[in-house]
Each structure stands twice: as C-alpha cells, then as structure tokens.
Amino acid sequence: MGNQIGTIGYLRSYNQAIKPDRKEDFVEDNIGFPCRVVTGNKAVQSVFDIDLFKKEEFHFGVTQVRKDFSEGVCPCTLSNGKIHEKNKGFLIEVISKAYGEILTSTAKSVLSNISKWGSGPMDDFESKVLTVVADAILPNIFGKSATPFSAEEIILYSDGAIELRSCILEAIAGEDLDKTREALLSILEKMKTSERYRQLMDLGKSHGLEEKETTAQLLLPVFFNGLRGTHANLVSSFARLDTLCAEDREELREEALAALKKHGGLTREALEEMPKIESFVLEALRACPSPNFWSTIATRSTTVPYTTESGEHTVEIKEGERVYASSYWALRDPAVFDKPDDFVWRRFLGPEGEARREHHVIFHGRLTDTPAANNHMCPGKDVALSVIKGSIAILNTFFGWELQEPPVWTGTKIARGSQPDNEVKTKSFWVQRPEDLKEIFPSHFDDIRDMTTCG
C-alpha cells in the first residue's frame, strides 16, 4: 500500500483503519508511511523498552511539531538519551511539586467555573471543561498569574503547534497561523510574568537546561501533553456518565458523597475512599484513550518475543523501522480485557480489577509502573488522574445535566481523538443535593445556589 492510500485510509477511519485480526501483533502496514502496527497488550510492553525503540524527534505518528513554534527545541516526549533525561528530570520535579495541592485546586476550579456556567444550553461545553482543567493544573505550576491562561489560546496554540507530517501532505494550503502565533505569544507572556517563572528557570538550570529550553519544555509538554490530554479524557469520562443507568449513577454518587462528607472536602483520603469512581474513570480511559498511539523507531535490528492467544511468537524488526503502537487496540485486547467493546465501569474493582491495572497502558507503561528520567512514561499520571477523578466525583454528586445528543464513540474520527464523535454540548445543567453541597463546600455555595436546583 502506498503512502497516499495509507494516509487516506488512516485519516478517514482512524483507529478502525488498523483494526487487528488478533492473530499477529506486529503487522506491516502503511498509515501515511510504512510501519509495523502493534496492537496486542503484551506486545506493546516491548515498545516501552527505550534501548530498543526510540522516539522520532519532533514527530508524533502522522503529525509533527512545528519547529517555528518550539524555537527548534524538541519537546521532552519526543527526545531521546541524555537530552530526554535532562528534560524529563526537570518536568518530573515541576509536576511532583504541582501534585501537592492538586485536589484543592481541582475542587476550587470545578466549583468556581460552574458558578459562571448558568443552567441554560452550553454549546461551548468542551471548551469550558478545558478552562476547568487549566485552572486546576496551571496555578500549581506557574503560581497565580495576574491574568489566567484562557481555553481559547490553549486550543489555538496546541492545535497550531502540531501539523500533519510533511511526507503525508506537502502543505496545507492557506492555513492561517497568525492566531496560533498570537496565542503562543500570549501564553509566553503569561508564563514570563507568572509568580514562579524565575523559580522554574532556576530549576531548569539545575537540570542543565538553558532558559529557552526550559521555556520550551513548559510549553508543549504542559499545554499539549498535559492540558489537552487531561481535557480529552475528562470530556470522555463526563460523556460516559451519560451511558450509565440511574441506579449506577446513584451508586457512584453515594460513594463520593460519603467520602467527601467524612473528610470535609476533596482530599487525598477522600479520593482513596472512592474505588468506584476510580474504576469508572479507568474504564473510560481504557475504552477510548487519549493519546491513542505511541510512535517509535527501532534503534537496532532485533528479535522481539511476544504472546498472542495462539501462543509464543517472535518478530524480526529491522534497524530504523517505524513501530506504531496503538493504545486504543492494546486496551481492547480480548486476551487481557474480557468483552473489550463493552463499557464495564466495575472492571477495575476488587482484587481482579487491581490485577488488571497491569494491562492498563494509557500512560505509556503499566498503571503500576513509575515514570522516570530513563523511561517515557507520563510524569503527569497522578496529577491527571486526580483532576479527572476529583472532577467526576464533584460533577456527578452535586450536579445533573441533559446533553443535547447522546454520546457515540466509533473510533473513526481523528479530529475527536478519545472524545465522542459528536461534540459534547449540554441542553441544561442544574444543582442537586444543595444541602450537601452547602455543608461540604460552603464557600462556593452562595455563588452556585442561584442555578436551578433539583433533588
């Protein structure tokens, strides 16, 4: 298959274009360039080995980072070797500092944003959710900026900073990057005037990074990997709530309410007492993960062993071969997830659910693994899970809504990633259990109570 046909197939059918037959886990394919597509859950574990597979600098699968938007600095995610270790070491420190207050700021962000939403239809609901994510995460990294980062500029910058790979489409005629450039400059200005900018630069220096490199690592890795990644998975998790029956929604609500009451708010102890919320969120992230792939290049010719239902296999990979691993299909591998196409929100409960975390590879590693400077696992795993679980617990417990359309996921829409094919828009939004909301979050109650209440 040629590059052109491969591109058309992938852009048209996205995950479905690489649907596996489950007999072979390293399939030769073309998704705009020749590659091995890896879809088995056990097989992707070998792709995490950074001695065998490296990142293609500046490239994410079918897309590439525009060098003029990153000042020619390769973002952490796509760097290798010693440079990756410096970048990752710095970001691990930045993100672990952000983790301390993440639940307090998540509760504050969700409730203060909701107080501005009103109860009428919200056609821009998804961008409102991005503001929630930005307000929860960014103050823990940059301190309190005089002017907060806006969802609009984050979308403009992160959409424009990435383009289709040049070998796929020579150029997208007439693309207007002026707005992207303006958004980039606005984000940079807010970063530079933020409370913690100097501290961040000093931290970068202690990891051997110059100011330009430190700034670049705070841009794409935080605003694209971090915010857009968390946003896509939160929108999906929110929409999945709509697919549950009323009894199941109530069961999740009761669990969260008891934990929030007992601990007087969204604390780490409270979240630990919400295994059902956690299982629901992990299942939402399994059913439609964002990102849905990892692209790598073989560092040397090698023989990779792997197991499928039909037994033990080996595959010969040549040096320089592109290996494109699909988390979408790895998380739907029937060898490790029973009835993978069904949304089973209790899947990650109990001892069996605990064991299944080993196969939950959304963060580029097992959920039970630890991100480190010498692996490519996501350093924002705990921050992201706290924001998503905390937001879902508050939304489902104290609020009700009706969507304009029921969500549908086909895995065919590249522009939607993990989110439902149809944009999530609300028809109405209301407060429920106002007395409990007042008891647990008194300082937010006055701002919210004017919304229509119910229950």
Ligand code: HEM
């Ligand atoms: C649910 C939300 C998130 C998911 C599913 C996710 C997933 C991932 C995945 C799969 C990778 C590896 C990408 C690759 O190798 O191609 C990655 C890398 C990364 N993520 Fe996340 N991420 C999320 C949220 C975050 C957050 C909140 C942050 C930071 C605030 C963050 C920062 C990073 C960074 C810096 C890397 C590069 C790691 C490296 O190169 O070693 N992510 N993430």
